[in-house]
Amino acid sequence: MKDTQTVKASAGGILAKLVSAALLATSTLQAAPVSAQPQQKPNILFILVDNLGYGELGVYGGGATRGAPTPRIDKFAGEGLRLTNMNMEPQCTPSRSSMLTGRHAIRSGTYAVPYGGMAEGLTQWEVTMAESLSDAGYATALYGKWHLGSENGRLPNDQGFDEWYGIPRTTHEVLYATTPAYSPQITPGQPILEGRKGEKSNEVRVYDVEQRRLMDGDLARRSIAFMERQAKAKKPFFAFASLTQPHMPTLPNPKFAGKTGHGDWADMLAEMDDNVGQMLDAVDRLGIRDNTIVIFASDNGAEFMKPWDGWSGPWRGNYFTAWEGGIRVPFMIRWPGKIPAARVSDEIVHGVDLFPTLARITGARLPDDRPIDGMDQSAFFMGKIGKSAREGILIWVDNRLQAVKWRNYKLHFYQQDTMVSPAAKLSVPLLVDLYTNPQEDENKRDMAAGWATRPMLKMIGAFEASVKKYPLIPMGTPDPYQPPQSPQPPATKP
Template sequence: MRLADLAGLGRSAGLALMACMAAPQAVQAQAARPNILFILADNLGYGELGAYGGGATRGAPTPRLDRLAAEGLRLTNMNMEAQCTPSRSSILTGRFAIRSGTHSVPFGGVADGLTQWEVTLAEALSAQGYATALYGKWHLGSSNGRLPNDQGVDEWYGIPRTTDEALWTEAPGWSPEVMPPEQIMEGHKGEPSREVKVYDIAERRLMDAEITRRSIAFMEDQAEAGKPFFAYATLTQPHLPTLPNPDVAGRTGHGDWADMLAEMDHNVSQMLDAVDRLGIRDDTVVIFASDNGPEFVQPWDGWAGPWRAQYFTAWEGGIRAPFMVRWPGKIPAGRVSDEIVHGADIFPTLAVLTGAGLPHDRPIDGVDQSGFFLGGTERSAREAIPIWCAERLQTVKWRNFKVHFYEQETMVSPALKLGVPLLFNLYTNPREEKEKVAIDSWIIGPVLKVVAAFEQSVAEHPLIAMGTPDPYVPPQ
């Protein structure tokens, strides 16, 4: 959405987007490079874990994840992008996905995923001597040239796209001649990836246990070799179909969804136990997060806790996600913060903590949060987030306020462009419910500065269109 399209609101003076955010905290990289275990759940809502008000209230306590939350920093205002592909793109590139041609979950027939021109966190860490692995869901390209081992990952195993494709093999009328099934794949850097087997319902139930097993084996190998590692365990749960491992099915007595939650807690427990057993607890940054808000599709729909709506929307329920980070002796334990953070901040923050570099030839939207994470300041390094739903700049979040330029209730609802934006103070109206009188209209000023600044950056660095093939060369 262009600023000129915001009916009747005028054009604000252009400022650099970063000027709308606090200056990054300068933190020297540690002499000893920490390992990174990053566990990313798929469509886990804000309210699902015990530490966020769920757990037993969702049919299954989550004691190990709750303990992890208490062992470091737990964020209550971590914001991801509204869909799986864009959130994973912003995490790995430090750039809003609208810039990279990854603003929407792709369907067949296009060159889906990141162009090879993008620089990923895995590439930056690899250049620093890290061993890198991804096990699980990728969703940033589904053919050789755009798979994890083409983007800085030494080895990977998992699915290139998404879990709902596991339903195809049991769908009436489906045939592989009409639409080939999704394949579980594996690959190594410098080699083409290969297809391993069909990703069907049976394999869907087994996938997260295999992700856990492989992640542990990778950490064991690197610990034995004395090499720092980046283990990216991208779980497939609770994405639809939310079906637990057969070994867990029926354990809670509260159905598949609760069984899945118990399985997730168990899998995370196994990975954390491995970190302790290998004697690398104090040398390992552990992150657990979700990629966006909860499932919308019944009967697998999830829960966003106190927030409105689910993924694919700009409501808080679509973008607020659980996030916890532990680094014993570095990140203070038992800390909870409602400071605003975005998934794009993960790359620059980890770059500082590990001494990795960031590219300087493109806009990096993420900001370094290392000072905030390490307890050097109580304030986040940012105060604003533009929020896209697909290609629409739908909302801007600034401090504790939000301005919606479109209204879209669910992922299948039309996006209605508003003649007058909806304004919300999240402290007094956390459910983003309509008010008869907008008393906070002054926030339009700083919000439009954010929009204008982004437009200015796009004029200097044009967006990459979705479906752009390789090789991509940015225009001069």
């Protein structure tokens, strides 16, 4: 098993005692090899939504039962592969970091949601999917939420994107100005920024409650315009439509407000379905459907804050927790003629797998001077094999290794019910079978499944061995960053 991840110092010592020296000695970490493809490079449209729970969409048991059918997304789900066991990191920043770097966020110092006033976000030493695709000849753009650094030097146009427009942090900040004592002189409103590679990003306007309602429609239009330009230029593209809904406050566009008659949440769901449909229609209209990979996913589990809380379907928990409701998300991928249609799989996949998978497909390169936690899932996605390249995942909340999942079994080292609850270390880890105990009920411990902890501990051992060779990057590390093994400091990105 080539899965890797992190352990808080206090937990690491205990876990280390459980892992034998033999396991550590036999653990290896390497990047998946990639090779250039002789055919035309496929375009990539990646639609990522923010805090959408597993049970929200019609095809996952929601839709009409949540007050708004989602016909466009549901139809799209039947045109390719839909996963029922897609896993992400349980918070926005770690999830986005892991997808773009192929590395668990604990490695890059992006394991928790950052706040302003520090050198938060990805160091320029990290290699992102956008950088790799750009080097492979792709036009790259991000429209929407970034959340991986809010200062010049750590924005999307500093991390491989040719252009971007959106917010550097997150949406709840629009609520600051609604409080009577708020002063922009103390804490300025979050800006909507726009930037191009090689230039500084500039403020367009303040992201306020009004702009919150308008944002996703604007992002869809900008994503479409980018695809139109690249299709006309006959250049392969990576369009990252990083939408902001349904993150709190969940406020629909005025065109959709009141449309369903079931409140803001249902109106937002109808708006999301429409925005996705518009982008899919653009792909068809441009005549690039057969050569465009389209991915739809949520960055983590359901929203927790009331009255905007979401639904995790059959699973327990919300984002910021290691429960399935915090990490298991909707995921669909379409590539006509390459990825078989109408396929549904419960095989385990993780967000870190996207970079290695797309690198394999496009001929882009993965860095080989650091651990890559992701696995190439291209053969699985394209139906050449029926099994995922991985059997399990490690799950962190902040910098705690909180749980391990292997096949249908899961082992919790801590119990944390919500994002505002303390993480209580368990004197006896909680082992559950997710097939028979999807709510991860602590009163239904599966003691007979103790045999399954061996491969779980082996995964932990592989990670710990890798950290000895490649130390973790502390949160807040400034640029330029130089790994201990590097004889020369890395060059500053253009």
